[in-house]
Amino acid sequence: MIRKYNAADHIQSTLEDQKTKEQWYDWCHVWINGTGILNNWKWPDIEGLHDFKGPKMHSASWDHGIDLDNKVIGVIGNGSTAVQIVPQLQKIAKQVQCYIRSSTWISPPFGGGALAQVQKGADVDPGHRQYEFTAEDKRKFKEDPKFHLNFRKGIEAEINGLFGMYRQGSELSDQFRKVITDEMNRRMGPDHQELKDFIIPTWAPGCRRISPGDGYLEALVQPNVEPIMKGIDRVTPDGILTKDGVEHKMDVLVCATGFKVAFRPAFNVINGDGVSLNEDWGDSVNLYMGVSAPRFPNFYTIVGPGATWSNGTLLPSIETTIEYSVKMMQKISKEHIKAIEVSQEALDDIYAHFDEFHKNTVWKEECRSWFKDGKVKSKSPIDTDKSTLANFFLDRIYVYQSPFTS
Numbered sequence: 001m002i003r004k005y006n007a008a009d010h011i012q013s014t015l016e017d018q019k020t021k022e023q024w025y026d027w028c029h030v031w032i033n034g035t036g037i038l039n040n041w042k043w044p045d046i047e048g049l050h051d052f053k054g055p056k057m058h059s060a061s062w063d064h065g066i067d068l069d070n071k072v073i074g075v076i077g078n079g080s081t082a083v084q085i086v087p088q089l090q091k092i093a094k095q096v097q098c099y100i101r102s103s104t105w106i107s108p109p110f111g112g113g114a115l116a117q118v119q120k121g122a123d124v125d126p127g128h129r130q131y132e133f134t135a136e137d138k139r140k141f142k143e144d145p146k147f148h149l150n151f152r153k154g155i156e157a158e159i160n161g162l163f164g165m166y167r168q169g170s171e172l173s174d175q176f177r178k179v180i181t182d183e184m185n186r187r188m189g190p191d192h193q194e195l196k197d198f199i200i201p202t203w204a205p206g207c208r209r210i211s212p213g214d215g216y217l218e219a220l221v222q223p224n225v226e227p228i229m230k231g232i233d234r235v236t237p238d239g240i241l242t243k244d245g246v247e248h249k250m251d252v253l254v255c256a257t258g259f260k261v262a263f264r265p266a267f268n269v270i271n272g273d274g275v276s277l278n279e280d281w282g283d284s285v286n287l288y289m290g291v292s293a294p295r296f297p298n299f300y301t302i303v304g305p306g307a308t309w310s311n312g313t314l315l316p317s318i319e320t321t322i323e324y325s326v327k328m329m330q331k332i333s334k335e336h337i338k339a340i341e342v343s344q345e346a347l348d349d350i351y352a353h354f355d356e357f358h359k360n361t362v363w364k365e366e367c368r369s370w371f372k373d374g375k376v377k378s379k380s381p382i383d384t385d386k387s388t389l390a391n392f393f394l395d396r397i398y399v400y401q402s403p404f405t406s
């Protein structure tokens with residue numbers, strides 16, 4: 001998608017059908033980029049990957065035609081996606097080989113307190129807390145919007161209440177580390193010391209996205225699961241050769257290896273001066289609160305870099321950004337404004353604030369994360385100007401609306 005930009009008049013767009021390559025033109029007064037941050041999946045950069053002769057798939061491009069029953073399956077990664085896939089594969093596979101490159105925090109479930117309201121004291125193993133809402137729960141939510149609202153608020157409040165954890169060395173960070181460490185050890189059971197030593201991080205919780213990982217740790221210690229932490233040397237036609245010289249043979253290879261994160265739009269954006277966003281930004285990101293870019297009027301990004309990527313749930317941030325964009329459109333429309341943009345001065349101020357704020361946050365620590373563009377340690381981990389840290393935990397106020405009220 002390519003677009004030309006002349007907001008003093010209107011925004012001209014050149015659109016392209018990605019399959020047929022057919023192009024056409026259109027125009028608008030306001031452009032909203034809602035293309036997401038985590039949907040452009042990529043194969044991992046591993047030598048020999050495409051030499052593997054069995055079926056292989058990426059987690060974001062699942063091939064339901066591949067028979068997984070009683071197969072030997074290799075899963076690369078231990079991000080939020082792998083931790084959801086492995087427990088399910090463990091149930092059906094002959095063997096699951098889990099290729100784990102880094103440590104990760106697997107937390108107790110979030111929102112457990114609020115959930116207790118609907119679970120009605122049912123005794124649920126904390127490591128398997130996936131709760132399926134019953135028809136009765138759904139009826140209650142529908143008939144009692146206040147209860148539903150409070151339930152939702154309870155979950156959000158529990159997650160937002162952990163905010164202090166993101167400060168390095170804070171009481172909450174230390175408490176959380178202890179709680180999760182104990183819980184991870186408990187969930188892996190006795191023994192498995194090599195796995196425990198490898199997988200429990202030294203860096204603080206929150207540096208990389210925390211995952212509740214329902215059933216993940218329990219799966220890793222099952223007899224048909226082999227955590228492999230020696231590092232991948234290369235993929236062979238039959239499996240994976242690890243750095244200790246062992247070739248692990250498998251039938252199917254699953255890459256739960258993440259995405260090319262959208263630090264900038266996938267399409268070209270050109271402003272009224274003929275300058276593209278890529279030229280204007282250079283190697284950096286220049287986006288006020290992940291939403292608005294100076295010199296690019298009437299252009300809004302939904303949770304771009306600088307937005308609240310580290311939030312427990314992204315949906316309220318998405319809603320808030322959309323509400324903001326709608327308010328701007330109403331203003332533009334009602335006040336007959338042709339073009340409105342954020343000033344560079346305002347952006348510099350907020351970036352200076354981010355940098356100050358981030359000086360002692362957990363994101364400074366040495367974990368590899370897509371929050372930090374896949375880097376363990378960046379030039380300056382708190383550097384907002386180099387897109388190395390693209391998240392900011394914002395205190396938000398927003399209106400909850402029940403889908404069941406008119």
Ligand SMILES: Cc1cc2nc3c(=O)[nH]c(=O)nc-3n(C[C@H](O)[C@H](O)[C@H](O)COP(=O)(O)OP(=O)(O)OC[C@H]3O[C@@H](n4cnc5c(N)ncnc54)[C@H](O)[C@@H]3O)c2cc1C
Nearest residue numbers: 001034035036037038039081266267302312313314315318
């Ligand atoms: C496996 C996985 C699980 C997740 N689970 C959760 C969760 O439980 N809770 C949560 O809050 N968040 C979760 N997320 C984060 C999730 O990305 C967001 O919450 C949510 O999907 C973002 O919505 P979005 O509309 O901004 O982007 P998306 O859902 O990614 O939608 C973007 C849309 O834009 C389209 N698009 C992209 N580029 C172009 C282009 N150039 N031209 C035209 N169209 C384009 C895409 O095809 C897609 O339809 C998860 C992410 C992943 C990858």
Ligand SMILES: NC(=O)c1ccc[n+]([C@@H]2O[C@H](COP(=O)([O-])OP(=O)(O)OC[C@H]3O[C@@H](n4cnc5c(N)ncnc54)[C@H](OP(=O)(O)O)[C@@H]3O)[C@@H](O)[C@H]2O)c1
Nearest residue numbers: 044045077078079080081082101102209256257258368370
């Ligand atoms: N329910 C949910 O809320 C949910 C579920 C799934 C995903 N998500 C969202 O999607 C995001 C992405 O999750 P994801 O798990 O798909 O991706 P990810 O967090 O980027 O994790 C990718 C994993 O693949 C590993 N990896 C990548 N390249 C590798 C290589 N060359 N060799 C070995 N290992 C390699 C990484 O190892 P390293 O750790 O060493 O980098 C990491 O373990 C999450 O952070 C979350 O925001 C949310």
